[in-house]
Amino acid sequence: MTQHFLLSAQARSISLKAVFSMGEEKAYETFRQMRWPETDGEAVCPRCGCLETYDIKTRKRFKCVACHHQFSVTSGTIFAARKMSYTDLLAAIVIFVNGAKGVSALQMSRDLDCQYKTAFVLAHKLREAMAREQEGRVLNGIVEIDGGYFGGHVKPENRKEDRKDRRLKANTSGKRQCVVIMRERKGKSLPFIVRNEGDAVPYVRDHVGTLATIYADEGSGWDALHAGWDTKRVNHSVAFMDEGVCTNQAESYFSRLRRMEVGTHHHIAGPYLHQYAREASWREDNRRRPNGTQAAMVARAAMGSTISRSWKGYWQRSA
Known part of the structure; x- marks a missing residue:
């Protein structure tokens, strides 16, 4: 083994x-x-x-x-x-x-x-x-695309007769966001945040090469991709892989992000969801590198970055 x-x-x-x-x-x-x-x-x-x-x-x-x-x-x-x-x-x-x-x-x-x-x-x-x-990254080759929803959890009522079907949009909190991941086969990945899965098509146009082949699931939001790319779909209700077409690499990313949410941070939704999504993407892209190399990459990126306008004086602003 x-x-x-x-x-x-x-x-x-x-x-x-x-x-x-x-x-x-x-x-x-x-x-x-x-x-x-x-x-x-x-x-x-x-x-x-x-x-x-x-x-x-x-x-x-x-x-x-x-x-x-x-x-x-x-x-x-x-x-x-x-x-x-x-x-x-x-x-x-x-x-x-x-x-x-x-x-x-x-x-x-x-x-x-x-x-x-x-x-x-x-x-x-x-x-x-x-x-x-990840800034300005363009993906080529075989690109897997999938979306996952995070945040907006609604607790069920105590008594069974008072509970509502939380799968219906009317019974949600309205805070749920969709993380869409685009990932090259044996290459880099790129996540972004949208309200619904279908809203991701404009981002795909900006970050996926026109000669790329896109693998997606049966979600109706991806129907518009057929107009611009060679798009192949897999019906997950029938099979996870169909003649080599699958979104397993995208699912691997969501597996890491879900475990970050459930086991480590417990809450990664809200205005900073995009930062956790990009962190999970970075960890997926560099998962086969030694931790010393990863530490050097992060340190060089930090020393090459300018002062953070989002986080400098963060707690003083909230006070």
């Missing part, structure tokens, strides 16, 4: 033990290398681009020779104005990628001994950085 990748030694290329044993100085140098890889970690002024800077070692800051702007290794990134140590930031990234079905903010706050609010915002900033690689 073939061993699952997550059970193999290749899947473990970094650990929390290694992160905490490297010390603050080495963690700091790691962040410098990821912020300025073109200059081998030498500081570059984010304001004017000057390569000559003074190193203020007592404060771990730099001063530009040209414009005299002072900045740190995290200035202008999603970690700007951070209060956590570089070791804790690196450990948070490792904890985040180690969760195959995601990591809750409560668990991260306990592992790092920080407030829940800090862990919640940090995790969402990492999700935002992870989603950067």
Whole structure:
């Protein structure tokens, strides 16, 4: 029997033990290398681009020779104005990628001994950085498409005679949203959020190549795809696969997202559903990579991202 990748030694290329044993100085140098890889970690002024800077070692800051702007290794990134140590930031990234079905903010706050609010915002900033690689993505080849509904749960009444059929639209809360996943065979994936499955067709036009072959189920929302692509359908009430046509890769994505909802986060609907959907997509695309590689990818994406306008000062705005 073939061993699952997550059970193999290749899947473990970094650990929390290694992160905490490297010390603050080495963690700091790691962040410098990821912020300025073109200059081998030498500081570059984010304001004017000057390569000559003074190193203020007592404060771990730099001063530009040209414009005299002072900045740190995290200035202008999603970690700007951070209060956590570089070791804790690196450990948070490792904890985040180690969760195959995601990591809750409560668990991260306990592992790092920080407030829940800090862990919640940090995790969402990492999700935002992870989603950067999906921007402008166009899928080709064989593309599987499917939709799944999340949120809007309505609790049944206590007494049987008072219960209503929650499958009917009139008895729903109106908060249910549809996550549509488009996934290449042995390739990348791309999720997005719509109200109903059929509303996804305009997004398909923007992100699926015209020469691609689309595999979809028997849902009526996908009927319009036949006008623009070579579309093949499979009737799931009859078979899960029909002459090689299936949506198993899309179902694999929903399996991961459902387990994230039920077992880890318990509630992923609402205005931030798209971030959880993109996180699940990223984890599916990189599921065969070692955790050290995944951590490096997330760290580089975070250091290459600008200040998050959605999450900077999040709790201060809500107050």
